[in-house]
Amino acid sequence: MALNGKTAVVTGAAMGIGKAIVEILLQNGAKVAILDMNETIGHCLVETLTKEHGPDRAMFLFCDVESEDELKAAFQKTIETFGGIDILCNNAGVFNEVTWEKTITINLMGTIKGTYLALEHMNKLTGGRGGVIINVASMAGIGPLSCCPVYTATKHGVIGFTRSFAAASVASGYGIRINALCPGFVQTDLFSAIQSKLGQFSAMAGATQELIEKLGVLTIQDFTAGLTALLLKVTCLTENHL
Numbered sequence: 001m002a003l004n005g006k007t008a009v010v011t012g013a014a015m016g017i018g019k020a021i022v023e024i025l026l027q028n029g030a031k032v033a034i035l036d037m038n039e040t041i042g043h044c045l046v047e048t049l050t051k052e053h054g055p056d057r058a059m060f061l062f063c064d065v066e067s068e069d070e071l072k073a074a075f076q077k078t079i080e081t082f083g084g085i086d087i088l089c090n091n092a093g094v095f096n097e098v099t100w101e102k103t104i105t106i107n108l109m110g111t112i113k114g115t116y117l118a119l120e121h122m123n124k125l126t127g128g129r130g131g132v133i134i135n136v137a138s139m140a141g142i143g144p145l146s147c148c149p150v151y152t153a154t155k156h157g158v159i160g161f162t163r164s165f166a167a168a169s170v171a172s173g174y175g176i177r178i179n180a181l182c183p184g185f186v187q188t189d190l191f192s193a194i195q196s197k198l199g200q201f202s203a204m205a206g207a208t209q210e211l212i213e214k215l216g217v218l219t220i221q222d223f224t225a226g227l228t229a230l231l232l233k234v235t236c237l238t239e240n241h242l
């Protein structure tokens with residue numbers, strides 16, 4: 001399979017989109033470190049995935065992406081356990097216009113911290129073997145949503161950061177391919193909770209609801225099927241590019 005012998009790290013992977021990405025990686029032969037703050041669900045997920053894919057394929061590691069020390073420890077444990085890191089998916093994210101500073105420290109700063117740690121390990125200029133980074137942004141990173149200025153800003157920031165890092169990687173020869181993933185609405189816990197997280201922008205809920213009805217909401221199964229097709233077509237996850 002395309003990812004046999006490869007090791008991936010996925011943040012915010014205990015549920016939702018991150019869990020879907022983990023399943024795709026496992027189905028294609030990778031070993032995966034599941035980083036999340038939800039220990040109960042995380043350990044339960046590893047138990048389920050081990051039954052499906054066999055031992056030593058999936059590992060849960062507690063990690064708050066706001067903490068550089070916890071990210072460093074999780075990366076180190078992954079390397080010690082699986083022998084290296086070939087793929088990083090910075091997926092962890094929240095939607096909250098009330099605690100908007102945390103939205104920035106998780107969605108944007110967590111993605112930057114993860115990317116810079118991956119650079120330390122993957123960079124071919126410093127002895128690394130190269131790799132692939134996928135940063136989960138959003139369609140809200142392409143065009144603004146009036147109900148969530150800060151969330152919109154974080155996702156615009158993830159896309160801008162990803163594009164800039166990609167240019168630096170190509171120009172410098174890091175051997176790291178980096179892409180931003182921009183899903184539309186997907187039925188997850190984050191999506192289900194948005195109405196209670198709008199804060200001073202709750203008056204914008206109607207406009208957002210109209211957009212939701214216009215664009216529709218993907219089930220996690222639809223999302224998984226679509227991403228599988230995309231990842232297996234896009235060369236960044238095929239063997240000859242890792």
Ligand SMILES: NC(=O)c1ccc[n+]([C@@H]2O[C@H](COP(=O)([O-])OP(=O)(O)OC[C@H]3O[C@@H](n4cnc5c(N)ncnc54)[C@H](O)[C@@H]3O)[C@@H](O)[C@H]2O)c1
Binds near residue numbers: 018091092093138
């Ligand atoms: N659901 C959507 O409609 C949608 C659309 C586009 C993009 N996204 C993005 O996809 C990503 C995942 O969202 P989701 O919908 O699956 O959300 P979710 O709430 O269903 O899952 C998010 C996971 O991240 C974990 N997490 C939260 N904060 C964390 C932190 N500080 N450190 C480590 N883990 C943390 C949670 O415990 C949870 O397991 C986010 O970046 C989100 O912005 C979601």
Ligand SMILES: CC/C=C\C[C@H](O)/C=C/C=C\C=C\C=C\[C@@H](O)[C@@H](O)C/C=C\CCC(=O)O
Binds near residue numbers: 095146191211
């Ligand atoms: C409410 C946000 C819910 C989940 C966040 C998640 O990242 C999903 C985002 C999904 C779709 C975003 C679409 C953004 C579209 C913009 O490019 C723009 O076309 C929207 C135009 C009008 C929206 C109406 C409004 O905000 O007033």
